[in-house]
Amino acid sequence: MQLDRCTVAVTGASGFFGAHIASVLLRKGCRVRAVVRHPHRLPGRDRSGMEVAQADLLDPEALEAAFRGVDAVVGNAAMATPAIKGWEDNYLPNKVGTENVLDAMDRAGVRRYIHISTIGVYDIPPTRLFGRKPFAEDHPLVTIKHRRLVGAYRVTKALAEQAARDRCRLYGIDLTILRTSATYGYRDPTILPAVRRAMKLPVLPAPNLAFSLVYAGDAAAAVAEAIARDISRGKTYNVAGAPENTLRTLLVAWQHVTGERTRLLTIPTPIRIMFDSSAATRDLGFRNRPMEEAIREVLDMERAENAETQYR
Helix, strand or coil, X not given: CCHHHCEEEEECCCCHHHHHHHHHHHHCCCEEEEEECCHHHCCHHHHCCEEEEECCCCCHHHHHHHHCCCCEEEEXXXXXXXXXXXXXXXXXXXXXXXXXXXXXXXXXXXXXXXEEEEHHHECCCHHHCCCCCCECCXXXXXXXXXXXXXXXXXXXXXXXXXXXXXXXXXXXXXXXXXXXXXXXXXXXXXXHHHHHXXXXXXXXXXXXXXXXXXXXXXXXXXXXXXXXXXXXXXXXXXXXXXXCCEHHHHHHHHHHXXXXXXXXXXXXXXXXXXXXXXXXXXXXXXXXXXXXXXXXXXXXXXXHHHHHHHCC
8 A cells, every 4th residue: 555645544643652643644645534532632743744633532423424435444552541430431432442443434435444453461470570582463362350460451451352353354444453561752642751750760770670661753754655555464563662772871871862860770670561563674675774873853842832932
């Protein structure tokens, strides 16, 4: 599919990762339709060149209207604060919402779907927390029996994947699933703000903990390539941080870019949870850019936004 000749609907485009997906697609010449619950949450600069359609994942009619005339849908919207929500709060947007999206796509005549999932769907037993072998896409997933052990978010995201497969098979829709790891970047609401706060301390513990952290711009580029490249149809990909990255790697990269001098106290840890993204590298051209490069880009984008705000 040629991105400069198609229209793609992105659900949850007002959120952190959804905004990155929309931005990458726009830069590649794609027409983007942001499908969001609250259009006012889209910053003015993000609306430039983008259509906006208001729809909730639990409103099938609004979804159908939002998908009319598009060539593909990126199913990115999901529960935004899973850690503090219960089963139904996760089940409705994640599992039922996925079913509603695909039902609406079928009625609207759309036959290409990119489903954004998470590496949290993997069933990782305690014995595998200290291994050296990355988890590949064929590793078993959590099921409903894991609900109390791993929480509602991970289980309902696994259920959403199965719902996507079932619906796409039923309707003849081409499906690609991308499982992303924890994501940082421009307007990141959690990870980089936490780093900023931590850097105010005189001494900061820096665990040498394998930390599968992926830059949002890199993961979003993989989403765009999944739409563009036919080889991705029918496949599932890990889009995860580089295995060699640790929490200390991120803190050191931040210091190198910003010049901040907080003393880092290295804490060795044997825990290593890594994911194999080689299939995405091969098929989609996915790459993990160095953390220093990514952080520089984030800071440049923040400066540009601040300058734009000052001159309005």
